[in-house]
Amino acid sequence: MGFLVGDSARDVSFIAHGLDGAPVTELRGSVTIEDRSIAELVGQKVRPKQPGRTFVEVRVGDRRAVIAVQVHHLVTSFVNQPRDEELLAMRVRLARGDTIEVPLPKAAFWVTYVPNDPGEPPPTIELRGNGSCTTGNGVQAMRVVEGEYAKYCHSDDGTRFSIAHGQTGADTVYGTLALELKR
Secondary structure (H helix, E strand, O other): OEEEOOOOOEEOOOOEEOOOOOEEOOOOOEEEEOOOOOEEEEOOEEEEOOOEEEEEEEEEOOEEEEEEEEEEEEOOOOOOOOOOOOEEEEEEEEEOOOEEEEEOOOEEEEEEEEEOOOOOOOOEEEEEOOEEEEOEOOOOEOOOOOOOEEEEEEEOOOOEEEEEOOOOOOOEEEEEEEEEEEO
């Protein structure tokens, strides 16, 4: 679950399956959160509090699922941020035909783009300058839902993302570009 500081609470989303493989909708169990200084549970919803990482644990019977929660700090630039800031995010708004350049820190990082409207395709995101992006960091690959964008990147001084919305599609695309820095 990815959040920005100040976002509204969202439901903990998971699907439980019975012995027959069919989804089960009536469950008895517990939901807990590891670090309540990062996010808190309000009923069955997670509300972000401050930047950081924590986990939600869902227990039903003898089964459990763990869901990662990341709360990003909303910024206007990814460069010149304090070294202890590892979860950064920027809002992206592009009219049809627009292109923006987003300077990047010299770092390794996961980058994700999440559209405000689920199912809306992401804009074109290209790395410019010294750097590279791939689908995994050599240890893990990031699983994303359709319409989102995720890559593991390395950038050097002067590297930037070129983010473009084509001449077709929605008049305007809105979304969030988030970095999880690996310093």
